Amino acid sequence: MSANSRLTIAAHALAWIGLYQRQGHEVATSEQIAASANTNPVVIRRLLGELRRAGLVESRRGVGAGWSLARELESMTLLDVYEAVEPGPLFAMHRTTPDQGCVVGHGIQPAMQAIYEGIENTLRHELSLVTLENVLQDVLATPH
Amino acid sequence: MSANSRLTIAAHALAWIGLYQRQGHEVATSEQIAASANTNPVVIRRLLGELRRAGLVESRRGVGAGWSLARELESMTLLDVYEAVEPGPLFAMHRTTPDQGCVVGHGIQPAMQAIYEGIENTLRHELSLVTLENVLQDVLATPH
DNA sequence: GGTTGTCGCAACAGTAATTGTTACGACGGG
DNA sequence: CCCGTCGTAACAATTACTGTTGCGACAACC
Numbered sequence: 001m002s003a004n005s006r007l008t009i010a011a012h013a014l015a016w017i018g019l020y021q022r023q024g025h026e027v028a029t030s031e032q033i034a035a036s037a038n039t040n041p042v043v044i045r046r047l048l049g050e051l052r053r054a055g056l057v058e059s060r061r062g063v064g065a066g067w068s069l070a071r072e073l074e075s076m077t078l079l080d081v082y083e084a085v086e087p088g089p090l091f092a093m094h095r096t097t098p099d100q101g102c103v104v105g106h107g108i109q110p111a112m113q114a115i116y117e118g119i120e121n122t123l124r125h126e127l128s129l130v131t132l133e134n135v136l137q138d139v140l141a142t143p144h
Numbered sequence: 145m146s147a148n149s150r151l152t153i154a155a156h157a158l159a160w161i162g163l164y165q166r167q168g169h170e171v172a173t174s175e176q177i178a179a180s181a182n183t184n185p186v187v188i189r190r191l192l193g194e195l196r197r198a199g200l201v202e203s204r205r206g207v208g209a210g211w212s213l214a215r216e217l218e219s220m221t222l223l224d225v226y227e228a229v230e231p232g233p234l235f236a237m238h239r240t241t242p243d244q245g246c247v248v249g250h251g252i253q254p255a256m257q258a259i260y261e262g263i264e265n266t267l268r269h270e271l272s273l274v275t276l277e278n279v280l281q282d283v284l285a286t287p288h
Numbered sequence: 289g290g291t292t293g294t295c296g297c298a299a300c301a302g303t304a305a306t307t308g309t310t311a312c313g314a315c316g317g318g
Numbered sequence: 319c320c321c322g323t324c325g326t327a328a329c330a331a332t333t334a335c336t337g338t339t340g341c342g343a344c345a346a347c348c
Contacts, residue, residue: 004335005236008256012238016248029294036246037238040337045295062345065294078259090234092149094156094181095307102180104160107286111279112152115222119270126263135255142251148306173323184308189324206316209323239336 006085010047011078012037015136017057018073027066047085054084073136079127090123091116150229154191155222156181159280161201162217171210191229198228217280223271234267235260 016036017028030041030048037044048067051057058070093112098105160180161172174185174192181188192211195201202214237256242249 005238006335007235008237008252011256012242012248012252015252016246019248031294036243036249038240038242038249039238041295042297042338043336045297046336049296059295060345061293061295061343062347063291063293064346065344067295091151093152094149094183096182098156098182099180102160103288104156104163104283105180105182106288107283108152108156108159108279110286111282112155114282115274115279119267122266122270123263126266130259135252135259138255138258139248139251142254144250150306175323185323186309186326187307189326190307193325203324204316205314205322205324206318207320207322208317209315211324 004086006047007078007082009037009039009043010051010081010085011132011135013044013048013067014051014056014069014073014076014081014132015139017067017069018132018136019140021069027060027064027068029066033067050084051081054080056080056084073133074131076132077128078130078132078135079124081132082124082127089116090120148230150191151222151226153181153183153187154195154225154229155276155279157188157192157211158195158200158213158217158220158225158276159283161211161213162276162280163284165213171204171208171212173210177211194228195225198224200224200228217277218275220276221272222274222276222279223268225276226268226271233260234264 013033016033020028020032030044033048034041034044048057048059052059052070055070056076057067059065059067091112093109098108100106157177160177164172164176174188177192178185178188192201192203196203196214199214200220201211203209203211235256237253242252244250
């Protein structure tokens with residue numbers, strides 16, 4: 001599976017902004033978050049842009065600009081983040097249409113679609129059980 | 145997510161071999177399976193080679209060669225196939241190590257690892273509930 | 289009104305995985 | 319010996335993600 005880190009980085013950014021705001025700051029910059037995640041600020045801005053479209057964060061422009069949470073961490077789940085940053089389904093069908101004249105080629109896609117749908121629903125439910133507040137608390141509980 | 149079709153194609157191949165054997169044939173060739181899946185025989189041979197390493201199929205060489213099931217479809221689950229053809233984890237960590245001097249950068253990977261581990265276990269359990277016999281029956285039940 | 293710091297976004301290169309294709313040796317039954 | 323099929327290497331094509339540069343837009347501050 002194409003292991004991608006989008007969900008991980010997005011959760012990192014949200015936890016970072018949340019903690020920073022609790023320390024009394026108004027907004028966090030993409031450069032600060034990028035330094036913590038050890039990546040490029042544009043990568044962070046791209047991801048946070050998707051989270052903004054999903055209503056999870058807000059951004060200000062101009063001097064002293066940056067990012068802030070649009071909701072409390074308690075009300076955001078990993079499912080919200082997953083849906084914001086992961087476009088496609090978990091498993092794909094054939095890239096080309098199977099032979100419809102063959103019994104298996106004809107029936108395999110509906111059969112697998114139904115199975116995958118059930119699995120994805122379970123995955124989404126699992127993700128919906130974890131809030132970003134849970135993530136931040138786990139982060140803070142890590143021994144140093 | 146890099147949507148890949150390896151699990152789908154592998155399930156297709158297994159269902160095809162299983163049905164073909166029930167029709168009285170000894171072995172199926174990669175060319176026949178590739179025609180049903182509308183892909184290249186080498187793609188099928190590569191995937192079936194991984195399934196053979198996992199003990200799900202066997203192959204014969206020489207004239208009249210081909211592939212046959214090593215076990216009954218009832219005893220194979222999608223988890224067996226998934227583990228045989230999907231190498232990596234579902235979600236990846238950062239590509240570069242986060243800033244260990246930052247509280248979030250230090251704690252985020254253990255936190256997310258634990259969460260992902262739970263989710264992957266659930267996914268594996270779901271996959272283990274579906275046998276290849278279930279898949280074949282679903283395929284045969286598709287209206288034409 | 290100019291300066292400055294930050295976002296917004298386009299464009300492109302680098303990396304990696306998957307898929308498709310060709311080629312050819314290995315094998316084994318006839 | 320011949321022939322069909324697997325086994326496998328090699329390479330191109332496609333796609334997705336990541337990293338990077340560049341520059342315009344915006345808004346606070348002087």
